[in-house]
Amino acid sequence: MASRERPGSAMQQQTSRTPYELLGGEPGVAALVARFYKLMDEDPAFAALRRMHAANLAPMRDKLGDWLAGWAGGPQRYHDRPDATCIGRAHAPYAIDRAMRDQWLACMFRALDEVQAPAEAQVRLRPPLAAMAEMLRNR
Ligand code: HEM
Numbered sequence: 329m330a331s332r333e334r335p336g337s338a339m340q341q342q343t344s345r346t347p348y349e350l351l352g353g354e355p356g357v358a359a360l361v362a363r364f365y366k367l368m369d370e371d372p373a374f375a376a377l378r379r380m381h382a383a384n385l386a387p388m389r390d391k392l393g394d395w396l397a398g399w400a401g402g403p404q405r406y407h408d409r410p411d412a413t414c415i416g417r418a419h420a421p422y423a424i425d426r427a428m429r430d431q432w433l434a435c436m437f438r439a440l441d442e443v444q445a446p447a448e449a450q451v452r453l454r455p456p457l458a459a460m461a462e463m464l465r466n467r
Contacts, residue, residue, distance in 0.1 A: 346401025350449035353402065361393040364439040377431040380422050400453065416464065425467035433461050 351357055365385045368374045381388060394406040395415070406412055422428075436457060440450055
């Protein structure tokens with residue numbers, strides 16, 4: 329950083345952008361979630377993960393979009409939903425072993441690549457997503 333730059337300079341503001349902003353805000357998160365479920369629906373590599381989900385993925389697109397937006401530093405819509413639940417409890421009914429954890433992560437990481445999420449968003453989102461998926465593993 330140049331010596332005359334002070335806190336609050338353009339440089340500082342750039343590095344403090346939230347992952348939500350880096351993804352492109354609302355339309356960016358919507359595109360990411362749509363790509364995630366499209367991949368899950370269509371790619372045989374994710375068939376086992378797909379089978380765990382309901383036939384209609386539309387409500388999940390909506391829920392995951394709300395959850396991810398808040399988690400990535402955007403509006404906290406998920407917790408205001410009447411059907412909000414704690415993320416651990418939401419996954420308790422499903423058998424999540426290492427293979428399912430990895431399928432979920434592979435699907436999300438491919439979605440991040442395919443919507444061309446910028447490198448900084450990828451670097452800030454991938455490790456905590458991996459930690460979260462591991463936390464949800466129950467087998
Ligand atoms: C970072 C990791 C993950 C995040 C952030 C995440 C997020 C979510 C969210 C927000 C919901 C909706 C909860 C609700 O309000 O009902 C959900 C549902 C679900 N998740 Fe995850 N999840 C993750 C990992 C996984 C993994 C590893 C699996 C592996 C099986 C999985 C399988 C499911 C299933 C089966 C549902 C219910 C879908 C349905 O009812 O159609 N999730 N997840």
